[in-house]
Amino acid sequence: MGATMTETSEAPQPQAGPQPEGDARRVLKVALLGGGTVGSQVARILLDDAEALAARAGARLELVGIAVRNVDAPRDVELPHGLYTTDAEALVGSADLVIELMGGLEPARTHILAALRRGASVVTGNKALLAQDGATLFDEADAHGAELNFEAAVAGAIPIIRPIRESLSGDRITRVLGIVNGTTNFILDAMDTTGAQFADVLAEAQRLGYAEADPTADVEGLDAAAKAAILASLAFHTRVSLDDVRCEGITNVSAADIAAAQDAGLAIKLLAIAELVPLEPADGAEAAHDGAAGAPREGVSVRVHPTLLPRTHPLAAVRGAYNAVFIEAENAGSLMFYGAGAGGAPTASAIMGDVVTTARRLLAGSPGRTGTATRTLPLVGPEAVTTSYSIGLEVADEPGVLARVAAVFAEHGVSIETMRQRIDGAEPASEGAGARPQGRRAELRFVTHRASEAALAATVADIKNLDVVESVTSVLRAEGV
Amino acid sequence: MGATMTETSEAPQPQAGPQPEGDARRVLKVALLGGGTVGSQVARILLDDAEALAARAGARLELVGIAVRNVDAPRDVELPHGLYTTDAEALVGSADLVIELMGGLEPARTHILAALRRGASVVTGNKALLAQDGATLFDEADAHGAELNFEAAVAGAIPIIRPIRESLSGDRITRVLGIVNGTTNFILDAMDTTGAQFADVLAEAQRLGYAEADPTADVEGLDAAAKAAILASLAFHTRVSLDDVRCEGITNVSAADIAAAQDAGLAIKLLAIAELVPLEPADGAEAAHDGAAGAPREGVSVRVHPTLLPRTHPLAAVRGAYNAVFIEAENAGSLMFYGAGAGGAPTASAIMGDVVTTARRLLAGSPGRTGTATRTLPLVGPEAVTTSYSIGLEVADEPGVLARVAAVFAEHGVSIETMRQRIDGAEPASEGAGARPQGRRAELRFVTHRASEAALAATVADIKNLDVVESVTSVLRAEGV
Numbered sequence: 001m002g003a004t005m006t007e008t009s010e011a012p013q014p015q016a017g018p019q020p021e022g023d024a025r026r027v028l029k030v031a032l033l034g035g036g037t038v039g040s041q042v043a044r045i046l047l048d049d050a051e052a053l054a055a056r057a058g059a060r061l062e063l064v065g066i067a068v069r070n071v072d073a074p075r076d077v078e079l080p081h082g083l084y085t086t087d088a089e090a091l092v093g094s095a096d097l098v099i100e101l102m103g104g105l106e107p108a109r110t111h112i113l114a115a116l117r118r119g120a121s122v123v124t125g126n127k128a129l130l131a132q133d134g135a136t137l138f139d140e141a142d143a144h145g146a147e148l149n150f151e152a153a154v155a156g157a158i159p160i161i162r163p164i165r166e167s168l169s170g171d172r173i174t175r176v177l178g179i180v181n182g183t184t185n186f187i188l189d190a191m192d193t194t195g196a197q198f199a200d201v202l203a204e205a206q207r208l209g210y211a212e213a214d215p216t217a218d219v220e221g222l223d224a225a226a227k228a229a230i231l232a233s234l235a236f237h238t239r240v241s242l243d244d245v246r247c248e249g250i251t252n253v254s255a256a257d258i259a260a261a262q263d264a265g266l267a268i269k270l271l272a273i274a275e276l277v278p279l280e281p282a283d284g285a286e287a288a289h290d291g292a293a294g295a296p297r298e299g300v301s302v303r304v305h306p307t308l309l310p311r312t313h314p315l316a317a318v319r320g321a322y323n324a325v326f327i328e329a330e331n332a333g334s335l336m337f338y339g340a341g342a343g344g345a346p347t348a349s350a351i352m353g354d355v356v357t358t359a360r361r362l363l364a365g366s367p368g369r370t371g372t373a374t375r376t377l378p379l380v381g382p383e384a385v386t387t388s389y390s391i392g393l394e395v396a397d398e399p400g401v402l403a404r405v406a407a408v409f410a411e412h413g414v415s416i417e418t419m420r421q422r423i424d425g426a427e428p429a430s431e432g433a434g435a436r437p438q439g440r441r442a443e444l445r446f447v448t449h450r451a452s453e454a455a456l457a458a459t460v461a462d463i464k465n466l467d468v469v470e471s472v473t474s475v476l477r478a479e480g481v
Numbered sequence: 482m483g484a485t486m487t488e489t490s491e492a493p494q495p496q497a498g499p500q501p502e503g504d505a506r507r508v509l510k511v512a513l514l515g516g517g518t519v520g521s522q523v524a525r526i527l528l529d530d531a532e533a534l535a536a537r538a539g540a541r542l543e544l545v546g547i548a549v550r551n552v553d554a555p556r557d558v559e560l561p562h563g564l565y566t567t568d569a570e571a572l573v574g575s576a577d578l579v580i581e582l583m584g585g586l587e588p589a590r591t592h593i594l595a596a597l598r599r600g601a602s603v604v605t606g607n608k609a610l611l612a613q614d615g616a617t618l619f620d621e622a623d624a625h626g627a628e629l630n631f632e633a634a635v636a637g638a639i640p641i642i643r644p645i646r647e648s649l650s651g652d653r654i655t656r657v658l659g660i661v662n663g664t665t666n667f668i669l670d671a672m673d674t675t676g677a678q679f680a681d682v683l684a685e686a687q688r689l690g691y692a693e694a695d696p697t698a699d700v701e702g703l704d705a706a707a708k709a710a711i712l713a714s715l716a717f718h719t720r721v722s723l724d725d726v727r728c729e730g731i732t733n734v735s736a737a738d739i740a741a742a743q744d745a746g747l748a749i750k751l752l753a754i755a756e757l758v759p760l761e762p763a764d765g766a767e768a769a770h771d772g773a774a775g776a777p778r779e780g781v782s783v784r785v786h787p788t789l790l791p792r793t794h795p796l797a798a799v800r801g802a803y804n805a806v807f808i809e810a811e812n813a814g815s816l817m818f819y820g821a822g823a824g825g826a827p828t829a830s831a832i833m834g835d836v837v838t839t840a841r842r843l844l845a846g847s848p849g850r851t852g853t854a855t856r857t858l859p860l861v862g863p864e865a866v867t868t869s870y871s872i873g874l875e876v877a878d879e880p881g882v883l884a885r886v887a888a889v890f891a892e893h894g895v896s897i898e899t900m901r902q903r904i905d906g907a908e909p910a911s912e913g914a915g916a917r918p919q920g921r922r923a924e925l926r927f928v929t930h931r932a933s934e935a936a937l938a939a940t941v942a943d944i945k946n947l948d949v950v951e952s953v954t955s956v957l958r959a960e961g962v
Contacts, residue, residue, distance in 0.1 A: 045651065049653070052653070052855075056855055159644035162644065163644060163648075166834060167640030167834040168640070168834055170526065170534065170537075170830065170834045170837045171830040171833060237536070237537065314798070317795070329830060330830075331522070331827060331833070332826075332830035332831070333638060333821045333826070333827050334821070335639060335640070335820035336819040337816075337818055337819075338795060338817040339813060339814065339816035339817065343814075345812040346812060346813050346814050348812055349649070349810060349811075352650075352651020353647060353648040353650050356647075356650040357648075374536035374537060375536070
């Protein structure tokens with residue numbers, strides 16, 4: 001271990017072997033990069049709970065400084081002014097353990113790499129950096145025997161990184177479904193509750209502080225996509241970066257989509273989905289296991305999109321800005337982890353869990369390994385993934401329309417599970433009934449069995465070309481229906 | 482580290498420092514004690530998934546034997562007959578890592594202690610032993626630098642032990658509410674769904690295999706109490722044993738209780754509850770933090786009892802035999818962990834997560850610390866805990882009854898939050914209305930504000946003595962109402 005540890009003079013202790021917990025004579029120097037909402041809370045906890053943390057970690061965690069851009073900027077939490085510095089480089093050079101909460105790619109990346117090269121351990125919540133360039137950081141940590149922990153990068157306070165890396169390390173995870181962005185869950189939940197349109201709810205969310213002035217990263221699904229890449233890498237022991245994630249946001253989800261979902265006993269959630277996909281269709285070949293010789297027989301699909309879920313699904317009950325991650329594993333079955341996905345104090349809780357755990361291992365003399373990639377699985381595109389779809393159409397209210405639309409589905413091999421018809425809000429008329437008022441429109445909602453994206457796209461294109469179809473009002477994927 | 486590690490002859494490796502994952506030339510000898518449902522699944526995974534496990538653990542995990550009482554007994558899973566032995570002692574003496582799945586106090590305790598004394602690490606799911614004598618095992622593990630892990634002891638496949646010990650180690654947990662017994666949750670959920678009585682649902686649960694022929698340990702709450710002791714010890718960094726847990730089962734929960742709860746928007750769950758309780762009432766004294774000097778200002782209350790929960794509470798949605806643990810922490814806020822609480826494969830998943838994680842640390846040369854007790858908090862009895870209560874009464878349908886009952890509550894300082902009245906299933910009549918048929922009975926249901934158990938008990942005793950009260954039909958505690 002390359003980290004230096006300071007000991008106070010009164011009672012030197014041997015460095016090797018486990019130390020009694022509660023021995024606070026040893027000191028670990030902790031540097032904090034970033035003094036924003038989360039950083040302030042982390043500093044507050046390090047200072048206020050110093051005795052309890054020392055008892056649990058086995059050493060005093062001494063906050064040696066907080067690197068910020070402007071030492072005189074106003075802060076949420078009042079801390080000793082002398083802790084602030086603009087010299088992040090020098091701060092990193094003096095620490096056993098570096099907490100990076102600057103966010104963004106640079107200079108966070110440079111400081112993390114500098115710390116790891118010194119053998120200092122790093123705790124970070126930087127999802128963007130991890131999703132973009134995690135492999136470089138993991139390799140550097142392992143090369144220098146340093147720890148890199150990042151529980152706060154996904155789903156705030158919810159313990160999810162450690163359970164996947166450790167608790168489920170003896171199982172085979174097959175699928176991860178996550179509500180990992182609080183802003184979009186807040187918006188979709190409010191649309192579901194009030195019946196309002198996306199734009200109105202977004203404006204309200206901005207007013208309440210649940211959405212940023214520029215909400216792009218949230219509502220377009222980019223924030224969720226970074227988390228999906230991290231979850232997929234850990235769950236499947238392979239490497240997935242942000243560029244591998246197909247991403248669709250919630251800006252096109254309409255009040256009508258939500259109402260139709262409610263009618264059908266469904267809820268719409270923005271899900272980060274990562275799943276193992278067999279590469280060879282069932283032809284008697286054995287399922288691939290990692291570590292097996294030869295070409296991999298399975299690939300990974302990682303995507304973010306609005307998704308219909310049955311209201312009985314545990315994820316459908318996740319309200320407001322809460323997050324939750326649902327995991328399916330071969331032996332464990334279905335698991336769910338639920339909690340606050342953002343906010344200063346909850347995120348600080350995740351950071352501090354990593355800090356105490358990392359400190360314990362530093363004191364024991366051996367870091368945990370960071371890299372969990374034991375294999376390279378191919379990323380599979382939409383062509384290899386099948387999903388159920390919900391399709392909304394506005395059609396002329398004429399006899400024979402349903403038959404013509406159904407024929408297009410059949411032509412592309414897309415099987416229909418359910419159909420609902422609504423005529424200008426009235427009760428549905430039976431297909432082929434007598435004379436109807438000229439120019440009336442009907443709304444049709446289909447839910448399909450699992451179909452490939454290619455087959456679905458071809459179906460939708462041909463349906464659009466039917467003269468009786470006014471418009472395709474929505475196309476949504478569904479899980480668990 | 483005292484465990485011996487075997488290396489195959491072809492390529493000796495240094496023992497110190499992290500090894501690349503996927504290096505399967507090193508071998509860890511694994512002994513399995515117990516060949517029952519979970520043991521069979523663990524052995525199956527060790528044999529079938531050997532390559533993937535070696536890649537993740539960094540060493541081949543070699544199953545050297547399975548200790549059973551009768552090597553020729555029929556088994557659920559077919560395994561090589563040569564693995565079975567009746568000589569558990571010799572098996573333990575040959576292993577780097579011992580998986581104990583015998584259950585019960587002896588001989589499990591003896592074998593675990595023997596393994597730890599050799600410096601071998603132990604993974605166990607033995608909740609009874611941990612709840613009874615965990616402190617001895619933890620001390621022995623720490624004294625010999627061995628690991629003792631027990632994720633499977635609470636809530637089956639759900640990662641809960643590791644999140645509490647590690648992910649939340651930088652936070653201050655204030656309360657744990659757990660549905661940790663699948664049998665009782667199955668029964669209460671079925672009573673809720675069907676309206677049937679406890680005895681009928683229990684018989685059905687026994688027929689379906691959800692309840693044992695002798696269901697005492699489950700329905701009397703003893704199984705949940707053992708888990709409550711383990712959760713409380715870890716959450717509050719103190720030592721709690723089974724004897725410290727107050728325990729009440731579900732045998733007295735009636736169909737009428739369930740129906741009344743439904744009417745009030747509540748569900749009845751058997752909860753394991755562990756919470757910090759301030760020892761000095763709010764008089765300006767600061768809240769105690771662990772590690773602080775002087776007498777502790779807070780204590781721990783640990784109990785198991787049927788509990789009313791609002792149907793909107795995340796725990797209320799836990800159906801069938803599923804388990805869930807709800808945690809409140811100062812910074813993280815509310816968290817919930819949900820999944821399968823029992824069964825061979827799910828429990829084996831938890832065991833194998835511990836096995837792989839323990840193996841990684843053995844290879845890194847430093848075990849994790851087992852003991853998490855950093856302080857000794859007093860256990861507080863019912864007198865220091867306040868709860869809301871729901872009380873059901875059968876009373877004479879006469880003018881003035883409600884006033885007389887309400888006066889008794891007031892006398893003992895117990896404040897009433899809501900009251901519902903039902904007269905032989907009919908609509909409630911207003912208090913003090915005109916003449917009513919002689920001998921008619923009414924049912925009153927009160928929900929109180931938080932009150933001490935002593936005040937509640939005195940209230941109930943005095944209410945029973947009122948001549949207008951036929952009987953007290955139920956007294957249930959409530960959380961979160």
